Each structure stands twice: as structure tokens, then as C-alpha cells.
Amino acid sequence: MKSPNKNAKETRSMSDNIIQLNEQVIKAELKDLVKQSVEETLNNLLDQEAAELTNASKYERTEQRKGYRSGHYTRNLHTSSGNVTLKVPKLKGVPFETAIIERYRRRESSVEEALIEMYLAGVSVRRVEDITEALWGTKVSPGTISNLNKKAYGHIETWRHRQLPSEEYPYVFIDGIYLKRSWGGEYENVAILVAIAVNRDGFREVVGAAEGMKEDKESWREFLLSLRQRGLKGVRLVVGDKCQAMCDSVTEVFPEAKYQRCSVHFFRNIFSVVPRKHGKEVGRMLKAIHAQEDKAAALEKANLVAEKLRRMKLNKAADKLLDGIAETLTYMDFPEEHWKKIRTNNTIERLNREIRRRTRVIGTFPDGESALMLVCARLRHVVSSQWGAKKYMDMKHLYGCDAETILD
Structure with a gap:
């Protein structure tokens, strides 16, 4: 049996052999090593460029050299590895323009x-x-x-302001989003008009964004005209909310296109005059209209629903339904495979939610240009992601016999 003193000595010797690592020191050492490697690599590249320009290595004397070295000057460059010091060569007889780092650049x-x-x-x-x-x-x-x-x-x-490709955009989704801006010492709303189009191959593109003080006819007309001038053509259906200025401008600029009123916004307008206790029942009735097999059956179902609403003493809801239901059924003139995606303005509403998420932290913009620039920057980011790379719909159902041309 071992004595207590002997066990204590063995314990102390084992504890002395334990290696303790200081994580902060190791990270600092690794960062310094990376920084030194970056600095050494960049300086070697600069020396190689200078040697090629002068046709001679450092301190070398040849008859074919184009220029002479005249020392160097130091220059700081901020990198993700830290602040590195570059030794930029000075040359006589030949200008030194390095491709390693742009002139006057101080950061990556x-x-x-x-x-x-x-x-x-x-x-x-x-x-x-x-x-x-x-x-x-x-x-x-x-x-x-x-x-x-x-x-x-x-x-x-x-x-x-880029020129759009010379191809057709059969489906176009348009909407406006309101942001707050400073105007003459006061805060007012500024409308950012956005247009998304589905091209002939079935991919979505953000084809335009512009500032409009209000969603009036002049703003919409100028916006749609600019889209047409930049190459937006072949438009068969425009999807948007019920805005009279928007509808009039679409008819004027794209007379060959049909207009589809977003059914979700239409339902919300009806629910605004329906008591909450009847909300679920009315919602099922409205969905039944758009569940019909064609436009004629949907219109017939809408008349039946309106009669039922009147029996429920919901006359205002019935009037709204009959006045606007035809505008929400335009999508039924197009292939059934596309109905789900062209019946609403959801594809642009999702972008609007992303824009609001990114602009909420600002509150009020100093001017309309900054609001427009931030919205466009976010749109560019979304387009470069999977949103723009993923095929949105199969266009062979729309073009029919031209499907082979589309696939080519």
C-alpha cells in the first residue's frame, strides 16, 4: 500500500506535466504570422514587377535595361490580416504603375x-x-x-438605367412602397416604384425602380415609359394592386397588355367591411370563387356569393365583390399552370418586406435619392442571390408551339 506522501508527490508531478494553452496568445501569434506572410508576398510581387519594367534585377547592371531603380518609399495598406507596410519601388526612366494595388488605394x-x-x-x-x-x-x-x-x-x-435584353417579358408585377423622407423641414412619404418581370425563359428580373413623390398617374406613366424605352416589351399581363393611376398608366403605355388585380388585396378590401365574427366564413366563400375551373364558372359563383352576403346583411361587402371581382379573374385567360403565381402580387410583396426590414433602422431618409439608392442596393443583392437564379415558372405552357424555341 502506497503512503499518502508518495501519492501526493505523484499527483504534483502529473500536474506539472499538464500543458496549458493560452488561446489569445496563439491567435495573436497566428495573426502576426499571416500578416508577415501577406506583407512579404506583396513586397516580393512589387520587386518582381519592378525587375520586369527595368529589365534587370536589384543592383544588376545590364546594357538592355530600360530604367534604373532609385530606392523605394513605404506605403501602408489596411488588410483583413492587419496593417501591412509596402515597399513600393522608385524607378528612373520608366514609370512604375503596379497591378498589385491601385494608385492611392489604402485598403482592401x-x-x-x-x-x-x-x-x-x-x-x-x-x-x-x-x-x-x-x-x-x-x-x-x-x-x-x-x-x-x-x-x-x-x-x-x-x-x-441599364438597357434590358432584347427579349419578351410576358408577366410584369408592379407596386409602390412608401418610405419617410425629410422635405423642407418636415417629414413626408416618398413612393419607390418597383417593377419585376418574368422573362421568356421563366426567370424573374427586377427591371426597374424609380422615385415617385406619390403614386399618381404622372409618376406611374413616367416610370412605365422609362421601362418601355429601356427595352421592356412583349408584356401580356400586368399584376398589381387596385390603383386607378396605375391602371390608367398601364392601359396607356402597354395597351396590348391585360391587367390583373391582386386577389389578396381585393380580399382585404372586402374584409374591411365585414364584421370579425363573419371573417372565416366570408373567407371560405371568397376562396371558393377562385377555386372554379374557368372564368365563367368563377363569375357565376361570385353572383351566388354576393346573394349570400346580402342575406347575411353584408350589403357593402356584396357591392365590393361585384364591382371588382372581374379584375381579379384576368389570370384565368392564361395557362392554368401559371394561375397560382400570377393571381397575386406576392412575388413583389416579399421583396417589399425585405426592403422594409432593411430600411426600418433608418426611420427617416434625408432625401428621396438616398431612399431610392438603399432600395436599389437591396434589390441588386436579392437579384444576385438564389432569387434571381431559380426558375420561377415553365413558360412552355404560355407559348405552346413555341416551346422548342424557348428551350433553345
């Missing part, structure tokens, strides 16, 4: 893109400064953020 492009995204996402300038200091160890001045925003605005404007 990924850092600049992150700053733009933060600002466009509604993060305040002061908050951006704090975030950049925490992430990269250096603050970004408000002037830098302003310059980056101008750069981003230029890209967004180019995207917004």
Missing part, C-alpha cells in the same frame, strides 16, 4: 465593400467608425464613407 477592396454595405444597410457613420476600429484596428473618416457611397451610387445608377 473587400473592406471598402463591407463599409458600403454597412452604410447602405442603415448603420450610422459613427457606428461604422466604431465597427471599423474594432475589426481592422483603424477608424474610417466620414469623408471616406461619403466617397465610397458616391462610388456605390454610381454603380447603382448604372444598374438602374
